[in-house]
Amino acid sequence: MKKQHGHAFRSAAALAACATAAVAAGCSPPPSGGSSSKGITVAETAAPSTLDPQGSALYADRFAWQLSYQCLMTTTPDGKIEPELATGYKRSPDGLTYTFDLRKNVKFQNGETLTSADVTYTFERLKSSPDGIAKELFPTFEKAVASGDSTVVFHLSRPDAGFVNNMANPLVWGCAVMNKKAATSEKMATRMVGTGPWQQDSYRPNSELKLKRFADYWGEKTASEQLTVLYVPGTSTQVNDLRAGKVDLIFTATSSAKTLSGSDKLEVKNVPTDSTIFLQVNNLTKPFDNVKVRQALALALDRTGLAEHAYSGDGARPSVYIPDSNSWAPKPAEVPNSTQNAAKAKQLLKEAGFPNGISTELMYISAYDPGTNDLVATLQDQLAKAGIKIKLDPLEVGAWADRLGEAKYALSWNAQSYYSNPYQYVAPAEGRQGPVPPPLKKLLDDALSAADPAAYEKALVAVQQWEAENVYPTITLLATNLLVAHQKELTGVDMPASQSRAFLARVSRG
Template sequence: MSQLDRATRRRLVAAVAGTAALAVTACSPPQPGSAASSVTIAETTAPSTLDPQGSGLFADRFAWQLSYECLLTTSADGTVKPALASDWKKSDDGLTYTFTLRPDVKFHNGETLTADDVVFTFERLKKSPDGIDTELFPTWSDVTAIDKSTVQFRLKAPDAGFVNNMANPLVWGCAIMSSKAAESGNPDTTMVGTGPWQQVSYRADSELKFQRFGDYWGTPAASEKLNVLYMPNIATQVSNLKAGKVDLIFPDSASAASLKGNDKIVVDKAETDSTIFLQINNMAKPFDNQLVRQALALAVNREELAEKAYNGGARPSVYVPPSNAWAPKPSGLPNSTRDVAEAKRLLTEAGYPKGFATTLMYISGYDPGTDNMMALMQHQLAEVGIRVELVPLEAAAWSDKLTKPDYALSWNAQSYYSNPYQYIAPAPGRQGPVPASLQKLLDAALAAKDQESYQKALVAVEEEEARTVYPTITLLATDMYAAHDSALTGVEVPPSQSRTFLAQVKHD
């Protein structure tokens, strides 16, 4: 959560950009190829740049990951695995990470990947406009090429999540670039990576074309060509899917429901690691009282929010999303299962036997479930005596109040993080100082020696945050939908929403 508000604002900017594009983009998309060896998909939001270091917008990453790769990657269950690096080691003091590069990896321009390209990539990252380097690698000091196939990173302080951020399947902050291509070409419009897809052409806000990369080091792409069409209007995507002009789309819940029953189209629901949570300003009364925060947490019925607000398109979640098998479920954490009687008792003990009034701000219409969710929460909290006035806001006004901070309770949302620490770390300035007991646990997590001990340490952090109900109450993990031609195989969207699965998609 240390980066959640910045990430949320980026998602909001992408959504606003998509809405604006809707007003000016023609409804008739470019005609895709009809060959069975070609797959055509539609995306709602076009990338603002193809430079993997040039933006923090979540939607931009869906294009980058088709061409670029990182030294490591993360599987659907959260396991860190080798990618461009075949091996890595951490020093005993946790300050040095040494990566051995996979041999004979080729960039799309024919150049061989070397340690110098890795050094170039991360030195360039220090100049990223959004400060991506400090956001993802806050303790990183320097990077050195030991030899052509070995690269070493030094940290100023231990960070057990360093490898997790180096393994982002969305390639955010870790995409390895060709030094020659980046310096001689234009990364804003042309991607030269090491991935299974080689860029062929790009028409801004319209179409991005790829072909299978013949010298790919891993499993070759299942189809010869991939075409990505940018259609901000979901209805246009649906009509093109029905007409056979597009093979795969990612519809909203209402559009997905409208496609069910069509024997030529398959609609899949994919569980994601994007979460919705309640931000609590514990610098404002009465939320400075832990008993009040505990009562607030016990008033929430996550199952009802998922079923009624999102029509089953979400799942109950606590801090680390449920796709991580090692992470606790709501039933395994204190103050995370609804108990109206206990909530009322705690309010009485806190000096509020008749409850109290407060406000809850949110972005109106952020997604199809937000407004209904806020109304349901208002009802749930009223049952324990917390009388909530809902305050719907435009995105800019909401963000301004959140960052001051000028709110009591606030809805919030965040997209996928490859490093689970980012789901639980308090965001500076959004609430009061981090309690000493929690800070000690956070420091212990960062100093963990390996992934298993890191996960155990993060569970201890979750338990403490749930006990004290600080800094937030995570409510739900949302789902997404993929609708595709019934002849298409290999459509398996991971919790990260990464589009790397497209390399395995083909016509049966």
Template sequence: MTRYPGKAARTIIAAAALTGLITVSSAAAEARNDLVIGMGIEPTGLDPTAAAPVAIGQVVWQNLFEGLVAITEAGEIVPQLATGWTISDDGLTYTFDLREGVTFQNGAAFNAETAKFSIDRIIADDSINPQKALYSAIESVEAPDDGTLVLHLSQPAYDLLYWLGFPAAVMVEPQSEPTNATDPVGTGPFAFSEWRKGNQVTLAAYPDYWGEKPALENITFRFIADPQAQAAALNAGGVDAIPEFGAPELVSQFETKKDFAVVPGTTGMEVVAGMNNAEPPFDDRRVRQALMMMIDRQAIVDAANSGFGTPIGSHFSPSDAGYEDLTGVLPYDPEAAKALLAEAGYPDGFSFTMKVPNRAYAERAAEIIQAYFAQGGVTATIETSEFPATWIQDVFKDTNYDMTIIGHAEPLDISIYARHPYYFNYDNADFDATMAAIARATSENERLDGYRQAQDILAEDVPALFLYAWPKIGIWKAGLEGMWTNEPVPSNDVTEARWSD
């Protein structure tokens, strides 16, 4: 099905050709109101409330579907279909004021009843929402009038506002719900136009959008799995932008070309070397601190990822609001590391096994870390583990491991260190209390202060060796503006994208 096709580009170019007043090249420059984006993975469907793959949100979140709130590129929570909200003193009642005059792309009105339908669908017993657990604190939903939505919680959960900005919590029009996976309908600035399976999805500007109209009329998401083919498509002009270029080692060819911009940023994925904190010697904080000081994080990024990635000192990404650079808490200092190991009772070092998933980034990092440990008298034997099946069973479920390396891709997932049980086997009452205080927060400043405290605790206690935040390597044609540099939420938000004059 095709809806709202953009025709302006064809019209302008045709007129220019007829009149002969401008050249073909300048006509193309003036007429450019479309964008072709390359993606490595094709989504399995187009409804982010019904399936988990990240690629779904990377096509439709913010572009086609919107939520009560949105998450900005800076990781901040801002109003969207809700213009504001109040939280009761006990943190158990959230009252949202809803935006007026909003329609879905099938013409149906957005109001409190449709918002209630969307939230009820997430928390229902038979819900298939991939992030249902994030919204488990919602006990009931009320729509007292068209412009008001009330959420009643079973326990304080201030992060609920953040989760309500996720792709999994976008607002859904009830009549379109059964077919959203193949023919999605949202309230966003772009409407679904066409899906050529195995090739591309096209969106077109929605003329009745409630907010500021986008500069572009047509967006095409083209699916190219192989990084070499992505690079070729960029060079040949088959795509205009690849917001997440998958091969750091191929980036250099674009850095010297004036026709391209290479824009490195960060994502919400933290790469860490997790340790089994319940087993010696990792049950001794001094040992964990010593291991942290034995490795040069920037050198790992340089060697394993061609320099792309941001060293981190805690389990928090630079793309998240409230981030602190804590790499200086336990910096690379081999001599101090050896002294701390001796103080912990290991003057001659010790031996252990790194159970590493067979993923390139993890295997590369493991080899580099192994070499650093050897310089400090610590022997690490690398054991490859098939991912996901074997690794998940041995490490994640059975905690049958000493150390591992893995990327935690869930946004804002620092709370995993307060889960009991969890594969780190980490237990810190102060950290647990801090996470509980964050849940009870009643303001954004209070919430972010809590996250700063949580980062500080982990940076000192090192339940895992914090390595780097996974990079977002954007490559696009020169003149393209408004693309995200960082990615707190996996997305290709092009609502502000435009071609410069």
């Protein structure tokens, strides 16, 4: 997957976690709890490996953290950055310092008041994250210095226009502010102490997380008094529990749509997400060192057909590098080499010296999710029509990740989840392909040096267009959708494209 690392599965660890969740469907589910008039019960597929918001790069772990932790800033569902624990920030003219003023009278769930000491401690602690979160999200971060009790100054080694985007991650990955006293005295792997609207009540690892309304929360209180999260790895069990009223809400694949339809007690919503699926193209291997061959590869693909055949037409939609939840990003039809043209693909192969086409291999994680096997089979068929014959190479997670990391592949399926910083959708994954071409390196540097958000967005569009024209480093294919199924009596069910579970604070029984 990309960096699932965060985020998708550019990172092997993340990949393994998601794949493990799918395989775990055969495990025995925990006892189902009943719904309550005072609270709501939701089911999640994968239990967190830790409740420490700096202890893991696995995407599924963040779904728990979002309930209790918050960041200095946040990103709204429409992509706007807004204040959260900070009231705002100022950027220095040279782009090397960011000054945040903290919100007054914010309480942690242990009764402590938020101060600049908690923020500086948080980011120093982040440098020791076992999964290198600080290095991935904040590669330019040098230090955070308190200026009084309510102001923090962040010093960077070089300009980074995406710094605030990463500080505003609605998944709270990398930016969750921790309480210094709690983090140095309690076991954060099993105990969350944040500033968010939900306060941890009890926790049974791999089974159940119970939360209650945080009475001293600085913002709008939760709509329900209690929230229970059950960890139920089997999709069929989740569906059965929802039908039986043992849970109020589940997040599930589109393959469950028909199973859930027709009930007068349930509502099913198809939610577009920013999780994307793409082809990693190794330009270190022949013939993909030839740009015309890479362009032919991109032009041979019909993204709409891929979505229809692999995800039943409603489980995914065509996408390019920067997902369409970013309103400023070009649509797929406006991006070079993103509209199928098999005839042009054949002509490019001929010009590259391959009049009879080429043969290559595509590696992927076997049975990664319900759509993957169908996706690669459809890819194989589409490419063949343009003269590109591929042999499918299904692998276990570990073998796939090893070969990807060592650049021992020609083509690879890959996936990634949400990034709050759009730069990360276009950033090359070094070590998996050849060196970043100088023209692209300049465009990337120009983006990071942008003086304001509008200039940053414009620069990122330029990066995307260059990458699409040269088909480097990847070919983004689809953005996936997710079903949110719930009891019809619930109100406030409105999950954003980031898949942040923070929206559960607004859910209640009508």
